[in-house]
Amino acid sequence: MYALILCGRRSIELQKWGNLSVSVKLFQNVFSAFSNSYSSASVTPRDVRKGKNFTVSYLVESLGLASKIAESISRKVSFEDKANPDSVLNLFKSYGFTESQIGDIITDYPLLLIEDAEKSLAPKLQSLQSRGASSSELTEIVSKVPKMLGMKEDKTISVYYDFVREIIKADKSSKFETLCHSSLPQGSAIENKIRNVLVLRELGVPQKLLFSMLISNFRTVCGKAKFEDTIKKVVGMGFDPTSLRFVQALNVVYQMSDETMQEKVSVYKGLGFDVGEVWEMFRKYPPCIGFSEKKILSSVETYLELGFTRDEVTMMVKRFPSCIGLSAETVKRKTEFLVKQMDWSLKDVASHPQVFSYSMEKRIVPRCNVIKALMSKGLLGSKLPSMSPVLSRTDQTFLNKYVLKHDKELVPELMAVFTRVRHGF
Template sequence: MYSLKILHGRKSLELQKWRHLRSVVNLLQNESASPIILSSPSHSFSSASDVSSLQVCRKGNNFTVSYLVDSLGFTTKLAESIWRKVSSEAKANPDSVLNLLRSHGFTDSHISTVITNYPRLLTLDSEKTLAPNLKFLQSREGASTSELTEIVSNVPRILGMRWHKAVGRYYDFVKDIIEADKCSNYEMSLPHGTCQENIIRNVLALRRLGVPQRFLFSLLTSNFHVVSGKERFQESLKKIVGMGFDPTTSKFVRALCVVYQMSHKTTEEKVNLYRKLGFSTVDVWEIFKKNPLFLALSEKNIVNSFETFIGLGFSRDEFVTMVKHCPQCIGLSAESVKKKTEFLVKEMNWSLKALVSNPAVFGYNLEKRTVPRCYVIKALMSKGLLGSELPPLSPVLAVTDEAFLTKYVMKHDDDKELVAELMSIYRAS
């Protein structure tokens, strides 16, 4: 039996047309390219939200959800999300961070942009990390307050870097890119053959395709070298564009990185491995469009995932079906998949076919989402309020917390004691 735990706090973009695609690709054919670096993509697949009101209490003197909303203009949802991140850090002192930024000329508008793009900044040590970096940047020749605030607002992760050499280098890159955006002839003034020239040229090429600035600058502040060399960058970009990835999305950047990092031989070997497991070549590339990281998984992880599902009683065809509908399934740990399958099948009595039809359940947090909801269902069934058969998986686990509580708890609001009992089960530890 799993013990219940308190449930803690909880766009699609239309494909846009880009008019300068051909000119960008042609430009790349005549320009040199070199490394760009990309922030590590998130691999998180679990989700949990909080239907109860987020408790607005103080951490420091002034930092509250209402402060983020009223003073910095955040939406309540974004403010609560940032609050949760900060509240989870015991040593975080967001007030000191905000005061430090203001003392260096950052307005509330600047601060709003900085925190939105980099919430973790509020958890950093203002004295040991942020202040030294701000002082170092201010000491750079020709660095004005307006320039500093503009660059940090665009790439706030600079302030979280540990080494002044890295801070200064990325500061210069961002400064050059901002200046290049303001001057159509800027590229012509760059020293030919330099790393700086190559990085800026690649970033500007992506900008012309419509890649948002926040993604471009994230390329500069990551520890992972992603793009290097003229031919490979050009070839990878053409391939991703040709597949129909939307340049305005983070998925475009992830796909570009995956394709660039893999040689033709490695890609072919990976596709052949998936074919041996039951996928067609068309399947592989369709799944890649949904989740580019699908192709970046190691052979060991792919095989282990396949063997885990087969060992639990799923057929080869069922495994393929689940991954096609929910590619993240193949990236989950064996332990996680086993625990979730055993709970849903052995303890709750849903069939394996029910899981095949709802593969997203393998990504939900077991203790914070799945178990609390399932125990509410068990309680309702024990009282004869749901009949003798389990409800389908989807309306129990795939819906939002609010929708779940409305359907299975609040519908009994004529019985206050029952509602209280069900909420107690839902939130019990």
Template sequence: MYSLIFHGRRLTQLQKWRHLSVSVQNVTAFSNSFSSISAADVSLRDGLKGNNFTVSYLIDSLGLAKKLSESISRKVTLVDKDNPDSVLSLLRSYGFTVNQISSIITGYPLLLTADAEKSLAPKLRFLQTRGASSFELTEIVSTVPEILGKKGEKTVSRYYDLIKEIIEADKSCGNSCHSLAEGSKQENKIRNVLVLREMGVPQKYLFSLLISDGQPVCGKEIFEESLKQVVEMGFDPTTSKFVQALKTVYRFSDKSIEEKINVYERLGLAVGDVWAMFKKCPSFLNNSEKKICQTIETLKKSGLLEDEVLSVLKKFPQCIGASEQKIANSIETFIGLGFTRDEFVIIVKRYPICIGLSAESVKKKTEFLVKKMNWPLKNVVSTPAVLGYSMEKRIVPRCNVIKALLSKGLIERKLPPMSSVLVCTDEAFLDRYVRNHDDKELGTELMAIFTRGRVS
């Protein structure tokens, strides 16, 4: 079954798609629609306060690691412990283990904001009345907690039954999963999901496809053709980009995709550029022409020239999905930290991903580098990629070594260039600042400083 996914003739339309690997003037100041810096400061403080509480709550109540808690806090903000406590208490009362609850909240943190008694409890009771054992209930909800976010008993029941069948089929039939009968919509879904599993698609992505509103695992012929196209484009089945690409290709006809490409061509991008952007972020093709033009105009308002805007889109197509307010907030975050608008433009041109960084992350890293390490703000402008580095894995361990060397008077300059310390690989950094000392005892001490508390 599905042999044409790996064999058979190539579709004519795919010949264009295989080229994936190949490759306005200055505007005035920001429009009045952009809020003031003072308002942004208040918003930033409030956001940081909410994020800090969320992180603390996740660590204290669930025992999650700080890094994971910080990641979750970017998806959900908790204002107090009353509602999330009610949700956790409800899950415990239904027999969910500590590990299962942690898995549920990690995969679907919005559940902590749901109404435990009015929304979640009725769904859990309903599933019990349908004959779900305690083991089945906890296993399936832990695997796909998003089903508790679905509305209506009929919808919840349908997804629960489907997920149960797939889990059971996955356990029992192994390599013989293709023997499942063809016909009904549910049977097609089960078969298609198991086909993806055999290709190596991780379970967390399988079930995100299953409950997707776009229904990318429905049917047979359209699914089969879409999967063949994504495979031939070279996407890795073990990555989220494979899933994004499948969703996009399944959703749009060849004609619709061609029309979307034409939009980008009219805006000044070559076909090869569009497919290169698709390779980086498949979901960017979901944006409408209106949204694309809106993003371009917003970036122009920030001070970028037309060719600079197109360069940003090619490097970071995800920014097309950002709202005008999101981009404005990003600008105001940088301005609030002391960067000028001209410097913000330079940062965006050199490191477009900065638009998608959270205000908390930008503030935390900038203040550490400038206030704790005493690098000039202009160093961040010249090397903005440092804003994308991990504090725990790269920035703090390396800077601790530099501070130790400075305190011992072992660095000739007052402070080495930021790029020399942070941009290089770990091996290059160690060779440059740790292993190059004749004093072996000193080298051992510096290595201990580098590795102490470092997240691997």
């Protein structure tokens, strides 16, 4: 099968995309599906705010996490005292996990912080350690796949642990090793999933994506015949197996019937796109065709209401297909800031649609504040700089061009302007 797939990747041309299927579900489901089995007790809004504030402070002080990462984690899990999270962290330390590994574990799967360290986590770690792995192997494997500790079935945890261990060991060898699992019941869900993940590994899908699919409940890797057919289609499209887009396309193609796919293509055709353009958009951002007709039309309407012309909307979607999936609130907020507060034109925004993916707090506002400060001092002349050079460059390039080249007396002031919003001041 592997040889057929690898050969098909080179021989099937892009023109054959017309008979493929696509999915409503976004790739993010791969990473979040597993956590849906957990629930939290009902709390009041005041309790939520108190818990979130304490959680952020705890994560920053105890794990050294950046405040933004801590805030993101606090939206998934929160607590009001340190007793339980301390017991979890101390347990990991007792097994030899480094501070860096513990930080990675909590960032990847923060729900572990509210697990019972003694009754839930300790027995699982003891069981895994008893399988003969060294301390360094145990900490490496769990650090790469921490969601494993959230599983309830000890047998499932052990099977996945052994499998991940084999992949890590094989990937470290100088010669590529073909792995197989024959100890599992033929046709079982776990057997199907492991077999399919092995196929993806041989195609070059990296560990991080493999392991995320392995421990998810997403149907794409749980079947057999349909999975094989989907793989042949996706590799035939020319997607790079080492990229996130490959896995996105795999999940998308797996889900829809050909008829549903044609209906979605027709929606875009009705907005002025031709079939070739639709598939090029799919190539850039596979989930775009999976959006519902209502979502697609609503997104277009949002841009039109803000004053963009239909041609500009079409251009934005072609260049940056993910902009069709953004919330109306996000689009309005960023457009109004750039146009009303910075005085860039709608045409400027349309020419650089990637701006909708930039963080307001981390990139847009801090950089724009620096530009406004420089203009108020007459250091940029009377003409506003072009949007793309200001927002698309790396932080260091931006600082070199607009901050660090000025007099030593001015640099601290500009740096304060730049960091104020980014650090939440």
